[in-house]
Amino acid sequence: MNILPHTDPTPADKRAQLMLDPGFGRVFTDHMATIRWTTADGWHDAKIEARKPFQIDPAASVLHYAQEIFEGMKAYKAGNGVTLFRPLENARRFNESAERLAMPTIPEDLFIEAIEALVRTDRDWIPEGEGSLYLRPFMISTEAFLGVRPSNEYLFCVIASPAGAYFKGGAKPVKVWVSDDYTRAAPGGTGAAKCGGNYAASLVAQAQAVKNGCDQVVFLDAAEHRWVEELGGMNVFFVFDDGSMRTPPLGTILPGITRASILTLARDAGIAIEEAPYSFDEWKADAASGRLKEVFACGTAAVVAAIGEIRFTGGTQQIGDGQDGPVTRRLRAQLTGLQRGTEADPHNWRHAIDMG
Structure with missing residues (x-):
């Protein structure tokens, strides 16, 4: 150049x-x-x-x-x-x-x-x-x-x-607003592409989240308005009491590189993890019963951010004790260690720049 x-x-x-x-x-x-x-x-x-x-x-x-x-x-x-x-x-x-x-x-x-x-x-x-x-x-x-x-x-x-930190105050647990007015993407649309129009369409819902005291918005699917898809700018993972994990499948959501890395790291650790639909009703019920122990969002900017509470029309629901869980902390530490060279890199994900 x-x-x-x-x-x-x-x-x-x-x-x-x-x-x-x-x-x-x-x-x-x-x-x-x-x-x-x-x-x-x-x-x-x-x-x-x-x-x-x-x-x-x-x-x-x-x-x-x-x-x-x-x-x-x-x-x-x-x-x-x-x-x-x-x-x-x-x-x-x-x-x-x-x-x-x-x-x-x-x-x-x-x-x-x-x-x-x-x-x-x-x-x-x-x-x-x-x-x-x-x-x-x-x-x-x-x-x-x-x-x-x-x-x-x-x-x-x-x-x-x-x-610096993506969220004000650093890596503390965040609150999210589940939108029942807006959707981010539909089958056949541009949800899997990283284009500005997707983010422009999310801004009114993000403003709604902020108005309700939340850091981010969660979108449900466009067809049934039932299934959790992703946050306004991040993918989402769920951790259950049996140690298993789940994340929404690709199709209408962005194929996050942090998301893909977490899937690999979890499988390396022997964690049973699946890419499968998860409804908002299940999310609320599992959080209330204690079956759902941790929820976290992930992306390049925030890396891994624990979700401590969900808010929605008609109520709120805390996740676990509302704090970072052990799986969230471990994955965040492992990812940041890989990025900064303090963790072993068995998959050769680090790319050194020749600084000349």
């Missing part, structure tokens, strides 16, 4: 101040990676450049027909190096989203090259300790036209943001 260093990067003292409490997605690094695609030239003009606003035409198709996809991943300081966690899976999911949105796929090696080049360029923005550098690869359609068809021009970009 062509490296075009920022002519006026953030001074070290200001950068250090910004990184004291970066929160999530509020502070950004100096550079970005960009690659363009056209029907005539394919992928071209790959470069690292100063982060700056885009200049796009008011008729750019992304503004009218929402051809847009993204990924979420992190870079971690691990010992004396820097690692990514399963980046090839992000590249593969990105291309699956692209195909669903009628967008061009990007070669997996080019996707990872862009990530690595940005991390090397902005290495000073990677936090120490429990922080990480959140990476947001995305692609938008840029052709100026108002016809309803796939664009002939696209822009792939990666931006980076030093990150």
Whole structure:
């Protein structure tokens, strides 16, 4: 990639101040990676450049027909190096989203090259300790036209943001609101794609969750409005009193990379775990009887977050003692250890970046 260093990067003292409490997605690094695609030239003009606003035409198709996809991943300081966690899976999911949105796929090696080049360029923005550098690869359609068809021009970009805790207050148990007004996705829709439209459709339900004193919204299926699907931005797991676990099956939900990792780690540990439907009525009954011991959400940003209480129209229900359970704590520790290089990596999930 062509490296075009920022002519006026953030001074070290200001950068250090910004990184004291970066929160999530509020502070950004100096550079970005960009690659363009056209029907005539394919992928071209790959470069690292100063982060700056885009200049796009008011008729750019992304503004009218929402051809847009993204990924979420992190870079971690691990010992004396820097690692990514399963980046090839992000590249593969990105291309699956692209195909669903009628967008061009990007070669997996080019996707990872862009990530690595940005991390090397902005290495000073990677936090120490429990922080990480959140990476947001995305692609938008840029052709100026108002016809309803796939664009002939696209822009792939990666931006980076030093990150602290996803939930305010860190990894404490969260409260979730079960929506009976809105659904996130339907069979045949875009639920399995990581596109902005899915998240836009979830915002009114998320606002409803906040109004009811909750951190996140839980969506039920669109067909029967009965089966638990996923949270507004995370997958969900259930842990029962016999030690078994369950998570909703794929189809209309996002195939989370953290979700897939947890399935593997649980099976490695000999835990009986199934991908099977679980109704909201079962959730309430099992929590009330004590059969359901733990519930947790998972995703790139939050990693693993215990759910201590569900709220819904007509009532509330505590999960177990309302605190982190042992399975939730163990899986969180194992995952973060894998990401940061303090746990053995039998599946070769860690990807070391050559920092040059």
